[in-house]
Amino acid sequence: MRHIVWDWNGTLFHDIDAVVGATNAVFEPYGLGSYDVEGFRAVYTRPIWTTYERMLGRPLEDGEWARLDQGFHDHYHRLMLECGLAADALSTLRSWEREGGTQSLLSMWWHERLVAKVAEYGIDRHFTRVDGLLHTEPGGHKAECMVAHLKALDVDPGDVLVIGDSVDDAHAAQHVGARAVLYTGGMTGRGDLEAFGVPVVDTLANAIDYA
Structure with a gap:
C-alpha cells in the first residue's frame, strides 16, 4: 500500500460526543430518551436516514x-x-509521510466546511486531495464518492488503504478494489466493524501498520 484514503468524522476528527449530543437534541421533541455513546453506536448505520428510522421505529415522512x-x-x-483531532492523528499522518506514502481525505461532511476545518488544524499539507460532500450530492453511501476520489487522484486502487470508522468506509473500499482498516473511535461499535471481516484497530497508529 502506497496511498491512504482517510475518513474525517469519527476517524481523524474525534467528534463522537458532538454527534451523539446533536442527535439527542434534534430528537428531543419526539420524546425519545437520550442516547449515550454505546447506545448510539448500537443503532447507527449508513445512510443516516436509516438510523433515524431505526430510532423512530417507522419510515420517515x-x-x-x-x-x-x-x-x-x-x-x-x-x-x-x-x-479536536484524534489523540494520535497528527503523529500518524506525519509517520506515514516519513515512510514516503501519500494520503488523501474523503468525507461525507460538507466540502467547504471540511476544507476549512482541515486548514484550521494545519494538516492540509499532508493530503494530496481533500474531498467532502457537495451540496448538489445526496448524503448516502460513500462508494461512488470513492470512485470519483480515486479517479481524480489517478491512483491504482490496489495500492490504496482506506481507513475509516464505519462499515460504509469498508464497503467503499471494497467497491473500488482497495483494502480497508476500520477504527473503533467513531460511530460504529466494534462488533459491527468486526462482522465485516476486515482488520479492526483501536488506534490510528495501529491502522497504518496494515499499509
Missing part, C-alpha cells in the same frame, strides 16, 4: 429527513467546536 438533517447539523456545528 415526506420532508422529515430534510428537517432532521438540518436540525442535526445546526446542533453539530455548535458542539463540534469542543472537539
Whole structure:
C-alpha cells in the first residue's frame, strides 16, 4: 500500500460526543430518551436516514429527513467546536509521510466546511486531495464518492488503504478494489466493524501498520 484514503468524522476528527449530543437534541421533541455513546453506536448505520428510522421505529415522512438533517447539523456545528483531532492523528499522518506514502481525505461532511476545518488544524499539507460532500450530492453511501476520489487522484486502487470508522468506509473500499482498516473511535461499535471481516484497530497508529 502506497496511498491512504482517510475518513474525517469519527476517524481523524474525534467528534463522537458532538454527534451523539446533536442527535439527542434534534430528537428531543419526539420524546425519545437520550442516547449515550454505546447506545448510539448500537443503532447507527449508513445512510443516516436509516438510523433515524431505526430510532423512530417507522419510515420517515415526506420532508422529515430534510428537517432532521438540518436540525442535526445546526446542533453539530455548535458542539463540534469542543472537539479536536484524534489523540494520535497528527503523529500518524506525519509517520506515514516519513515512510514516503501519500494520503488523501474523503468525507461525507460538507466540502467547504471540511476544507476549512482541515486548514484550521494545519494538516492540509499532508493530503494530496481533500474531498467532502457537495451540496448538489445526496448524503448516502460513500462508494461512488470513492470512485470519483480515486479517479481524480489517478491512483491504482490496489495500492490504496482506506481507513475509516464505519462499515460504509469498508464497503467503499471494497467497491473500488482497495483494502480497508476500520477504527473503533467513531460511530460504529466494534462488533459491527468486526462482522465485516476486515482488520479492526483501536488506534490510528495501529491502522497504518496494515499499509
